[in-house]
Amino acid sequence: MVNESGNTGIKRLLRAAGYSWQGLAAAFRNEAAFRQEVALSLVLIPLALWLGENGSERALLVMVWVLVLIVELINSAIEAVVDRFGAERHELAGRAKDIGSAAVLITLINAGLVWLIVLVD
Numbered sequence: 782m783v784n785e786s787g788n789t790g791i792k793r794l795l796r797a798a799g800y801s802w803q804g805l806a807a808a809f810r811n812e813a814a815f816r817q818e819v820a821l822s823l824v825l826i827p828l829a830l831w832l833g834e835n836g837s838e839r840a841l842l843v844m845v846w847v848l849v850l851i852v853e854l855i856n857s858a859i860e861a862v863v864d865r866f867g868a869e870r871h872e873l874a875g876r877a878k879d880i881g882s883a884a885v886l887i888t889l890i891n892a893g894l895v896w897l898i899v900l901v902d
Contacts, residue, residue, distance in 0.1 A: 856881035
């Protein structure tokens with residue numbers, strides 16, 4: 782498939798990185814939960830590197846927390862799309878938001894359990 786826009790190679794990668802950075806900035810600016818999780822990351826990631834007894838434990842502790850950030854970003858994207866189509870209450874819109882929120886909750890529980898298992902072992 783030919784890329785008609787002329788965005789290939791390094792130019793495409795740089796534009797994609799720019800869009801990704803814009804997304805991170807928008808999430809930080811507009812989503813209180815994401816800001817809180819980023820703030821917690823400033824504590825948890827160094828703590829994971831200090832408390833993990835080996836590279837595998839350190840990586841696991843960091844990765845489960847980064848997964849929380851990723852799922853929060855996806856949840857925020859779902860909420861933004863749903864909100865884009867109107868403020869009126871609709872069953873499917875509510876369901877989409879609730880499912881996104883449930884994904885964040887499960888990811889937080891998962892991170893807590895992994896931290897507990899690794900640190901108690």
